[in-house]
Amino acid sequence: MVDDQELKEWFCREVLPLERSLSAFIRRNWRDAADVLDLRQDIYERVLQGARQALPAQAGKFVYTVARNHLINRAKRARIVSFEAVVDLDATSGSDVLEPERQLLAREELRRIELGLEKLPPRCREVVLLRKIRGLSTRETADELGVGIDTVEKQMTLGMRALANFMLGGSAKVQRSGVPGLLARRPAR
């Protein structure tokens, strides 16, 4: 059994850099684009499940195999997906191993961060900058901007998600999903 710290390091180092190519792979092999993020999340979960027994030697091949099996299983269960999709998926095996995102040079990485920031709505961006550059807490940010802490928290989590997604190769689109049920479970502040 691999311990959590090791598993996490492996996941960040070997699996997450594959994200852009994994997402493209899912999109290519799945009819409904709206399912891509959920499928990717499921694949990550299964990847962790497998790697927890022993870290695989070749992360790319392993993730690809997990992804392929998961798509086939889902397709079989869904029944609405055409059979060709599955056949297609089988045919690609071997030639379609995932490629990690090229390691960015420091300057490119900065450019990337800058681009990601530009794509954020202005409120999100300001809150993110106050956090990342000046290290302000949400309370301090709320005081600084003269708005309520709830507003800051909301913008902060939206900004975090959009920027993190962008840094991992996504589009930095702000996902405005609420968190029903979470408020009930968090400890009182």
Place this chain on the structure above:
Amino acid sequence: MMRSQDLEAQAADWLMRREQPQWSQADQAALTDWLDESLAHKAAFWRLEHGWQLADRIGALSAREIALRPRRTSLPSRWWQASALAASLLLAAAFTFIGLRSRPASSPQPSFEAFDTAVGGHRIIPLADGSRIELNTETILRTSVSDHRRDVWLDRGEAFFEVVHIENSPFVVHAGPRMITVVGTQFSVRRDGDKVTVAVVKGRVRVEDTTRGEASATTTVNPGDIAIGLGASTMVISQPVAAVEDTLTWRDGRLVFHGSSLTEVAADFNRYNRQQLLISDPSVAAIRISGTFKASNVEAFVRLLKQAYGLKVDLTADGKLKISS
């Protein structure tokens, strides 16, 4: 709603709360429980945490490009205003307020700011002109920025400057009896009373003695140079740029020494920590220390002195740690 988005939102909520000062052990335990509930939680959280960390270098971006307004003088900008006020329904008051603050962004009037850090503090200030100032421990600094000139007063402590070159807008650092004039560059200024130390990493700066009137001697400091001004003299030591960078390791919380005496090392630790070290014994004071230390971890350093050098450590009546043989 999609499951993955819901999970991501939960992970973001945890991550945001973990960065707050009031994060407690109970909170940490709750997060651990949540993570242990399923590998799906771990995948979502680790992924978000990693992506968010990848953006940590935002601080290295020039402030001009990201247009962050400086602290304290800034009033809430219009869109914040709008949302805050829409909520509070004080619309009449709002229009007055918005009207009052709508002055042009680059006014000819200089804007004054004051910044400080506590013992062990470290803070980065982006200036409106795109320059950045990084404050080290126990530092007080004031700025005045206008279209045609930028002035910084280092009242105490140490700061690292990354200056954006702007035609016809000199950048001047006033450190007590020394005035440092800059053309786009990276350098640090440290002030211990009247002793002023200027270390240049990139570009070139001019150090002037302001106490001697018009005919004052000016000294040009190049990359790799460290200028030390005390009284009437300014001494320049040329060093490899790497050695100059060693004096700047405080920027990432480290102290680096190459054969410094224990007295010097202790003085440096004392700048970063409330727990002060006291070296009175001359034979101990002369011990040479090399190595890299975490500036905030004075306990580890003291432990090293005990174990590696067999020194004695006693707590004095006024709460200092006295090191002796």
